[in-house]
Amino acid sequence: MSTTYRLPLYFSHLARLAMVLCMADSAGSNGDPEFSQVIASTNVLSRLPNNTHGSPHLLGNIVLHRHQLVPPILSANHSAGEVAGPAEAMVSLLKYAVPDTNLYLLYDDSHAGVNDFLRRHQKGEERSTTVLRYSDNLIPLQEVLTRPPSHTGTRHILLLCSIRHTQQIFQYVSKHNLESARVWWLTVVDGDAWRPLQRLLREGTQVTLAVRTSLTTYRLLTSTVASDGLPRFTLVGTWQLHPYGPVGQMNQPLVPDLYKRYENLEGREIVVAANDNLPFIGLRKLDDGRLVAHSGIDVEILNTLSQFLNFTYRVVSPPDGQWGGLLPDGTISGMIGQVARREVHIAICEITITGSREMVVDFTTPYYLESVALVSRAPAERNRAFAVFSPFTKQVWLGIAVSTLAIGPILAALTKMMAQYVTWPPLHQTSDYSFNMYRSLVVQSNLIVSRNWPIRFVFFFWYLFCFCIYAMYSGTLTAVLALPAFEKPIDGLADLPEAADHGFTLGVVRDSSIEFIFKEAQTGIYKKVWSLFNHEDRSQSFFKYPDQGFEKITEKKFVFLNPQLSSELRATQRGRENYYFSRETFYPQGYGVACNRGAPFLPKLNQMLAYMMEAGLILQWRVHQIMKASENSPRGDSKASRSSAITLKHLQATFFVLVLGFLLAVIMLGVEVITIKLWLSKAADSFSMEQICPTI
CATH class of the missing domain: 1.20.5 (Single alpha-helices involved in coiled-coils or other helix-helix interfaces)
Known part of the structure; x- marks a missing residue:
């Protein structure tokens, strides 16, 4: 269980000033000009606030510059002549090195005075500290390390345990991938006990060791990564305890700035996982088996990073050739698995950031955003044999036929009714009226002349009806014959069930994030689409590479679900006019660089990627890849938007x-x-x- 105590932050201005002046006088009498000079350079009097009547304030954050000594401090809890224990010594060290520290204390009974230290600082202090007592069950520590931070800055864990417990803690951190760039460990060890710890560390575990060489003296070692990629401890300073407080000498910052540390990797080799997947990364295999990245958006990103951060990189591909992720049996496949197992440092190859992948690796911020498109064969041109009937639907044609057949009998019946009150008999039969009304429909004159106004009114509105039919038919027919008509395309997920009924098969890259969203769906259109894949013969729907899916599109009725940019490039290479892209896209996704858990260079990568995006470089590289693909693509003749002359094929029905x-x-x-x-x-x-x- 964790407990929160308040630790002291501030000391009396007068007490601090007195101690500084006392030490300065002592240093001067002992002939120590270096320390006297440092004391003078701190300019303590100028740091005193104008209002000293309120609560005591900190004199100012004393920055530990190179070869600078730290003046001693008189704690409010100690009298002169009493030396602070390791706990208070390390807390005071953190206060000077990292004033805004978020402190956690993990301890056992191996360090004397810890319990007394906790009891003295339970009340009335300015800052809280989370306290954990060591036990064989380290799940509470795991909860602390994996808890989302509620503050900015780094968590500092003061580790006061025996060397055996300390080793067990770091072994547990490595086993469960609990490294984090936001966690810094400060550990107290004796003598050469730090050497076994060095072999347990991995990049991402940030550690400062206070190696106790005597009762009052500590050597300060900070973990860093050498050019061979292995963690090493380097000496950064000393920390000595005196009756009136600690005195330290620092050659480097106690807690280095990771941004600055990873600005220059000094020619270190970074191992990168990638698949051959243009337009993001293109790989070529050399005679000796090595892979060389030769072109692509991600290659440009890698080259830019290596140039500015001074590193080289070597590309490897996963044995299964997959992008990968966490599988139901607990294993991790593909490039994500290589990163999670620390076989490589990073993976970059159009890798979608998903929640399941973030459980095992860390991602940079997205550097490219896009959606998934449905790619199918370009719709075939419809049969034009009956194009002359296409302006109207079947219902309209039926209505015209019924009206034409009915108008003759109606006029004949009306004539017979009028014969009962007029002196002359009917002059025309039903066949005469039907034939002449048909003549009017096809824009021919009516040969029947009637002196009866009821008949004339019927003629008038029949002529108006025929005029509207003719105008709409002729205008629509011209448009229909001038431009080709195509089969109904597949424009979204909602069209897939109907397409499956017409013999279309669906496909996707296997073990990808796209397959995952369909497979995990419980309801809705995603669940329905998942049932349309060929699960009996998975080789017909799930492919290792996107190119295999594009080959299926031209062979049979097939719909391939693939990210938009990747699809655009492959369609361009094979002839863009042969493929149709759905108007609706789905599943917006972002691509990031997958890194080892707790990778300390992650903040620097985020910064560099932000610079590239702000400069528009990634969009420029995208355009370059598409243009490069179009230069070698086959030139087709697209007829979708080009008008043509009316041919015999159009008038077959006539x-x-x-x-x-x-x-x-x-x-x-x-x-x-x-x-x-x-x-x-x-x-x-x-x-x-x-x-x-x-x-x-």
């Missing part, structure tokens, strides 16, 4: 109607000939009977 009319005329001719012959034969038989039997 000639079909004409031929149909001829056939119907021939059929009617045959019917009439047969009918007349039958009538003549019957008439001849009747005439013969009258000749034979005239009396009848």
